Amino acid sequence: MKATIMYGAGDVRVETVADPTIQQPTDAIVRTVVTCVCGSDLHPYHDMPATEHGQSMGHELLGVVEEVGSAVRTVKKGDLVIAPFAFADNTCPICKDGFQTACPHGGFYATPDTAGLQAELSRVPLADGSLVVVPGVTENDTAVLPSLLTLSDVYLTGYHAAHMARIRDGQTVTVIGDGAVGLSAVLAAQQLGAERIILMGRHKARTDLGIEFGATDVIAERGDEGIQKVLDLTGGYGSHVVLEAVGHMPAYTQSVGIVRAGGVISRVGVPQYEDAPVGFMSLFGKNITLTGGPAPVRAYIDEAIPLVLDGTIDPGKVFDRTVAIDDIPAGYAAMDAREALKVLVTP
Amino acid sequence: MKATIMYGAGDVRVETVADPTIQQPTDAIVRTVVTCVCGSDLHPYHDMPATEHGQSMGHELLGVVEEVGSAVRTVKKGDLVIAPFAFADNTCPICKDGFQTACPHGGFYATPDTAGLQAELSRVPLADGSLVVVPGVTENDTAVLPSLLTLSDVYLTGYHAAHMARIRDGQTVTVIGDGAVGLSAVLAAQQLGAERIILMGRHKARTDLGIEFGATDVIAERGDEGIQKVLDLTGGYGSHVVLEAVGHMPAYTQSVGIVRAGGVISRVGVPQYEDAPVGFMSLFGKNITLTGGPAPVRAYIDEAIPLVLDGTIDPGKVFDRTVAIDDIPAGYAAMDAREALKVLVTP
Incomplete structure (x- = not known):
C-alpha cells in the first residue's frame, strides 16, 4: 500500500x-x-x-x-x-x-x-x-x-478549547489564530453561546470563513497594537475568554494582554515553549485561568x-x-x- | 491611636x-x-x-x-x-x-x-x-x-482555591500547605463535597486541625517522595484537584507532579516566582488547568x-x-x- x-x-x-x-x-x-x-x-x-x-x-x-x-x-x-x-x-x-x-x-x-x-x-x-x-x-x-x-x-480541537474555557452565554470570546483550528474554535464558540467572537488573524480568505463561522469582529493587528484593539472593543476590560490556537510565545503574551480579570485562556496550539509567565503580574494577580491541551x-x-x-x-x-x-x-x-x-x- | x-x-x-x-x-x-x-x-x-x-x-x-x-x-x-x-x-x-x-x-x-x-x-x-x-x-x-x-x-481565601477548582462530589482534593490558608482550603473542600482530602504538611498540631476540618489523609513528605505518596493513594492517577497554599516554586512543582490528567491546580499562595513550566511536559500534555489568584x-x-x-x-x-x-x-x-x-x- x-x-x-x-x-x-x-x-x-x-x-x-x-x-x-x-x-x-x-x-x-x-x-x-x-x-x-x-x-x-x-x-x-x-x-x-x-x-x-x-x-x-x-x-x-x-x-x-x-x-x-x-x-x-x-x-x-x-x-x-x-x-x-x-x-x-x-x-x-x-x-x-x-x-x-x-x-x-x-x-x-x-x-x-x-x-x-x-x-x-x-x-x-x-x-x-x-x-x-x-x-x-x-x-x-x-x-x-x-x-x-x-x-x-481539527473541529473538535477547536471545540475542546471552547469547552475547557466553559464559555457562557453573553461572553466575549477572542480567538488567536486564523488557521483551521482557530476557525474551528470560532465555530465552536458560536455553538456554545458566545455573544461576541473576536478573531485575531491577518489572512482575509481565512478571516472571511471565520466570519461565516460566527466571528463578529476581526483584528489583523498583533502584539501591543492587537491587545489595544481588543481592549478598545471591550470597554477596556478585555475578553472573558481567549482561545489560543497558535502555540508560539507571542500568542501566549497576547492572550495574557487581552484576557479580562477572572477570565480564561484556553490553549490548543501545541506550546512551542515550556516556561511562561504565570505569577502575580501575568495570571495570578488577575485571577486568570489557564487551561487546554491535546483535545x-x-x-x-x-x-x-x-x-x-x-x-x-x-x-x-x-x-x-x-x-x-x-x-x-x-x-x-x-x-x-x-x-x-x-x-x-x-x- | x-x-x-x-x-x-x-x-x-x-x-x-x-x-x-x-x-x-x-x-x-x-x-x-x-x-x-x-x-x-x-x-x-x-x-x-x-x-x-x-x-x-x-x-x-x-x-x-x-x-x-x-x-x-x-x-x-x-x-x-x-x-x-x-x-x-x-x-x-x-x-x-x-x-x-x-x-x-x-x-x-x-x-x-x-x-x-x-x-x-x-x-x-x-x-x-x-x-x-x-x-x-x-x-x-x-x-x-x-x-x-x-x-x-483566610477562610475565604481557602474557599476561593476550592471554588476556582470547581470541586465536584466524589473528587480527590490535595491541599499543599498546612498554614492557616491551607487548613481553610481543607475545610472549604469538605464543604464543597470532596470525597477524599489529602493534606500535605509536616506540623502535627496543624495537620491535626486539618483532620478536624475534613482531611482524610495526611502526607508529611515533600518533593518526589511526597508526589509518590499521593500517586500511591490514588491508584497511580493523581489528585483531581490540587489546592496550592504556599506560593513557592517547589509547591508548584509538587502540584504538577500530583495532579491527575484533566485535573486542576488552584493557587492561593501568592507566587514568589513569575515564570513556571506550563508546556507539553507539565500542564499542556495532561490537560491540566491552572487557576487561582487573590481571593x-x-x-x-x-x-x-x-x-x-x-x-x-x-x-x-x-x-x-x-x-x-x-x-x-x-x-x-x-x-x-x-x-x-x-x-x-x-x-
Missing part, C-alpha cells in the same frame, strides 16, 4: 510499504476513505533533521473497517468509522473523566510504535475505544465526508456527529484543497506556503 | 499615629474589634529592607462603624462590619463577575495610599462596596468573632456569614493565640517561629 513518510524538513514522500496487519486482538485495520494534512504536521516539515528511515505521517482518518482482531466488539468489517487522532481504551478512569488523550493505555499515531494515518490502510490499536462508527452514512455520501473527517481532530475528541464526537449530519455545523469548510495520496507532498507545500488552509487527501 | 508599622525585616512596632479621617464621601471610619496577622505579612517580615518611615501593616478587620462619608448608603455608625482584605466598588463589571480583588477602582490596604488595618481605627475606601454588615451580632458576642474575622481573608472574598462572604452564625463551619479555629495590639510584635515573632499558627489581635 501507499503511505506518507517524512525524511526531513521539506522532504515528504509517498512510498509503497507493507500492508498493516492485526498485531493485537484489540486492533482493527481500516481502509482510508479520506485523510488530511494537519497544521501540526508542518512543525517537523519546518525543522525535522534529515533521517535515513523517515517518519510515517498523519493522524486524521475517516475510513471503512477491513478487518478486526478477535477481541474487538463494537466495530466490524464494513463499518464507516472516524479515528480520533489519539487512540485510547475509553474505559479507564482518565477516559471516563473525558481526557482520552491522556489514557495510560493509549497513544498517538505517527510514532515509532504506531504508523501514521496518511496511508491507504492503517492499523488502529484498541479499536473498541479508538474508532467511532458513523451510522447511516456510506463512503459514497461524499458531501458530508469532509466535515465528518474534521471530527477526528480528547473521543469525548465530544458522539454529540458532534448528529450536528454534522443534520447540517447544524459544516466544519469541513476548512478544507480548501483536495489531493490524491500521490500528491500529498504538494499538499504539504501548499499549506506551508499558506496557499491552502487545510488539505484533504483521498486515496 | 495605635497602629502597626514595619520598619524592616523583623522590625515591627506599634506606634501612636493620627486618627484616620474621612477623605472621600465614600469613605468610612471603622473602630477595630478584632484584627490579625496574616501569613503574607511574614514575607516583608523576612526580607523588607530597613526604612526610615516604615510601612503600615494589616488587611483583616472586623469592627464597628464610627463614621461614614456623605455618599455612603449601606453601612451606618454602630454597624458591626467585616472588611474584606481588598476594597472595591462592587458595582463594576469585574466585581459583578465576582473578581472584586481586580476592581479597577479598588485597591489594597497597607499600601502607600491606604493604611493597614492592624490599628485601632481604619479608613475604609468605597465603604458601600467594601464593608459587609453582620446582622444580629454585636462586638460582645465574642465566641463568634474569630470565625467572622476569617471571612475577611475576591466579597463574592463569597454573604453566603459564608450564615454558615458561621449557625455553626456549620468554625474557621476561627485557625487562631491559636490572641495578643493585645501592643503585643503585635510578639505575635509576628510567634508566627514566624511557627509557635503560633495565626494570631488574633484585640485593641
Whole structure:
C-alpha cells in the first residue's frame, strides 16, 4: 500500500510499504476513505533533521473497517468509522473523566510504535475505544465526508478549547489564530453561546470563513497594537475568554494582554515553549485561568456527529484543497506556503 | 491611636499615629474589634529592607462603624462590619463577575495610599462596596468573632482555591500547605463535597486541625517522595484537584507532579516566582488547568456569614493565640517561629 513518510524538513514522500496487519486482538485495520494534512504536521516539515528511515505521517482518518482482531466488539468489517487522532481504551478512569488523550493505555499515531494515518490502510490499536462508527452514512455520501473527517481532530480541537474555557452565554470570546483550528474554535464558540467572537488573524480568505463561522469582529493587528484593539472593543476590560490556537510565545503574551480579570485562556496550539509567565503580574494577580491541551475528541464526537449530519455545523469548510495520496507532498507545500488552509487527501 | 508599622525585616512596632479621617464621601471610619496577622505579612517580615518611615501593616478587620462619608448608603455608625482584605466598588463589571480583588477602582490596604488595618481605627475606601454588615451580632458576642474575622481573608481565601477548582462530589482534593490558608482550603473542600482530602504538611498540631476540618489523609513528605505518596493513594492517577497554599516554586512543582490528567491546580499562595513550566511536559500534555489568584472574598462572604452564625463551619479555629495590639510584635515573632499558627489581635 501507499503511505506518507517524512525524511526531513521539506522532504515528504509517498512510498509503497507493507500492508498493516492485526498485531493485537484489540486492533482493527481500516481502509482510508479520506485523510488530511494537519497544521501540526508542518512543525517537523519546518525543522525535522534529515533521517535515513523517515517518519510515517498523519493522524486524521475517516475510513471503512477491513478487518478486526478477535477481541474487538463494537466495530466490524464494513463499518464507516472516524479515528480520533489519539487512540485510547475509553474505559479507564482518565477516559471516563473525558481526557482520552491522556489514557495510560493509549497513544498517538505517527510514532515509532504506531504508523501514521496518511496511508491507504492503517492499523488502529484498541479499536473498541479508538474508532467511532458513523451510522447511516456510506463512503459514497461524499458531501458530508469532509466535515465528518474534521471530527477526528481539527473541529473538535477547536471545540475542546471552547469547552475547557466553559464559555457562557453573553461572553466575549477572542480567538488567536486564523488557521483551521482557530476557525474551528470560532465555530465552536458560536455553538456554545458566545455573544461576541473576536478573531485575531491577518489572512482575509481565512478571516472571511471565520466570519461565516460566527466571528463578529476581526483584528489583523498583533502584539501591543492587537491587545489595544481588543481592549478598545471591550470597554477596556478585555475578553472573558481567549482561545489560543497558535502555540508560539507571542500568542501566549497576547492572550495574557487581552484576557479580562477572572477570565480564561484556553490553549490548543501545541506550546512551542515550556516556561511562561504565570505569577502575580501575568495570571495570578488577575485571577486568570489557564487551561487546554491535546483535545480528547473521543469525548465530544458522539454529540458532534448528529450536528454534522443534520447540517447544524459544516466544519469541513476548512478544507480548501483536495489531493490524491500521490500528491500529498504538494499538499504539504501548499499549506506551508499558506496557499491552502487545510488539505484533504483521498486515496 | 495605635497602629502597626514595619520598619524592616523583623522590625515591627506599634506606634501612636493620627486618627484616620474621612477623605472621600465614600469613605468610612471603622473602630477595630478584632484584627490579625496574616501569613503574607511574614514575607516583608523576612526580607523588607530597613526604612526610615516604615510601612503600615494589616488587611483583616472586623469592627464597628464610627463614621461614614456623605455618599455612603449601606453601612451606618454602630454597624458591626467585616472588611474584606481588598476594597472595591462592587458595582463594576469585574466585581459583578465576582473578581472584586481586580476592581479597577479598588485597591489594597497597607499600601502607600491606604493604611493597614492592624490599628485601632481604619479608613475604609468605597465603604458601600467594601464593608459587609453582620446582622444580629454585636462586638460582645465574642465566641463568634474569630470565625467572622476569617471571612475577611483566610477562610475565604481557602474557599476561593476550592471554588476556582470547581470541586465536584466524589473528587480527590490535595491541599499543599498546612498554614492557616491551607487548613481553610481543607475545610472549604469538605464543604464543597470532596470525597477524599489529602493534606500535605509536616506540623502535627496543624495537620491535626486539618483532620478536624475534613482531611482524610495526611502526607508529611515533600518533593518526589511526597508526589509518590499521593500517586500511591490514588491508584497511580493523581489528585483531581490540587489546592496550592504556599506560593513557592517547589509547591508548584509538587502540584504538577500530583495532579491527575484533566485535573486542576488552584493557587492561593501568592507566587514568589513569575515564570513556571506550563508546556507539553507539565500542564499542556495532561490537560491540566491552572487557576487561582487573590481571593475576591466579597463574592463569597454573604453566603459564608450564615454558615458561621449557625455553626456549620468554625474557621476561627485557625487562631491559636490572641495578643493585645501592643503585643503585635510578639505575635509576628510567634508566627514566624511557627509557635503560633495565626494570631488574633484585640485593641
